[in-house]
Amino acid sequence: REKRRVICEYQPTPRCKRVAKSRYRTIDGSCNNLKHSKWGKSYTCYPRFMDANYPDGHGNDIMNPRLLNPRKLSNSLFKEDVPHKSKKHNLMLMNWGQILANEMTYTSGILMPLYFRQIEPCCNESDASFHPKCAPIFIPENDFLNKELGHSCMNFVRSEVCPSCKNEPRKSINIRTSFLDFSIIYGNAESDLEKTRAYKNGLLNMKKNFLEDVGKNEDGPCGVKWRLWYPEVKNIECFVSGDDYVNSNPWKAAVQTVFVREHNRLAKLYRDAFPHLNDEELFQRARRILIAKVQMITYNEFLPAFFGQNLMEEFELAVLKDGYTEYNEEIDPSTTIEFSTAAFRAIGHSMISSGTTRRAANGNVIKERIDDTWHYVVNFTKGRLDQYIRGYLFDPSNEIDMFYEDTIRNYFEKNFNNIPKYGTDMTAVDIQRGRDHGLPSYAQVYEKCYEKKIESFDDLKGILRDENIEKLSKTYETAEEIELYPGIAAEVHVQGASLGPVAICLWHHHFYNIKFGDRFYFEHKNQMGSLTENELKYVRNTTLSTIICQNGDTFRQYQITKNAFLLPSSRLKA
């Protein structure tokens, strides 16, 4: 019976008696909410903001004959005519977004097959016709990927189904905790701690100030995978952290390294002050403060760049100057599938720029295109940490709009598996993923958020940009059918914000819930893990730039803008 229950519920319900009085959060997010012990936990089914919208009602078949092929949509809606670089924000903002994305959401089954091609034959017609996990994206004959590079099909493997005993439409699994608990460093299962902790003085595992380079061991956690990706490179190195995705690119690995160093700096401070504390206590204390700092950066620096200060206040997302906030045990903090598959992704992916560099302290700029370094961190060697970070501080992110770089749309994963010029279109994949996950349409979400119906393309005036309404009216038969991902990318930004109305609604819903529905959120009072007034004051002084300064190799505070997400003014030297 127990086995049946596990399969039905996907995961058994954790019991909280043992941890209810702990001042530290569990590693897998369980028992954060003591009444609903699975809320926000890792390895749970994604809840939905709205009912599923599958053409067959269940999600076994995602083909909707009324919708265009995702690659055709990508070509007609997202093609970049001119580069749209931000004048205000740098790539560090994009990078923090990616860090948060990997932190709060990781859908089981999506990245492995995409990269490792475990189900390679999705593009083999005979297999595609019977393999239930395949939903390949066919490339039209007149498309240059087909005509010039000879690729007629893009691999697409559906995400894992979350087991359920209910007769309900298909759901997917979130491997991550939904909380901002820096599980990308600590992991989200007890077993992850074995690879991330040193089990000495509360420290995380480092080797010569880098994340542990276990990848050199071919049978180690990354050796096997990396050999599949880059068969031509011998003894490939990669980093080991709570999340394999640390190896997504060297810039992300550099920022994560800075935070691992910060954990160890905090552990050392605690050890100096309280030499009698054991390894476990030192580790948990450092982890508790590091997580608080990550939440501070997110709510005080990252989110205002998108909402603007007025909406931050109105939505109760702004960090208080003093005093405490209150936890609400009725709020479910779980990441919804709409937020992960469309709202956060559409915004983040439009900010990606391939104009990436690393920059030496003497001003030398080394161009290192992001599409050449995807999942290739071997260039991140000793002495280059500051260079990568400086690159992201000085290079602009792309504007949030409907133009996605060719790098993203045509050449994503181009050097995987040694296939020359292989091109995948991440935007087409994103659209197909929305269908895989049965997302509601843009109009359905708009109506739920604002209680107003969208019944014609005219109704979209002022909500979507005019030029985007024009493009969308040529690709969708009706305004009601516009999908959530393209709809969000097409929005007019609300005054004072960098997001449109539906993005704001879904971001607000998410970031409000993971603040007030997280018992350990750093500003909450009267909880087991609440910070003391002094601790809170200390954390409220945190900025990303101070963390970079304290943990980079040679950075000085004057070299970084106070808000590390803003492009430096001309008075600052590289």
Ligand code: HEM
């Ligand atoms: C270097 C930059 C980035 C790369 C290479 C990248 C790549 C990817 C890929 C390959 C996927 C999975 C696609 C699929 O099969 O469905 C994905 C998912 C996602 N991305 Fe990004 N991304 C980047 C930056 C960002 C940023 C800046 C954000 C947000 C601000 C973001 C948010 C997301 C989200 C929320 C998902 C869904 C995750 C999941 O469901 O597991 N990404 N990204």
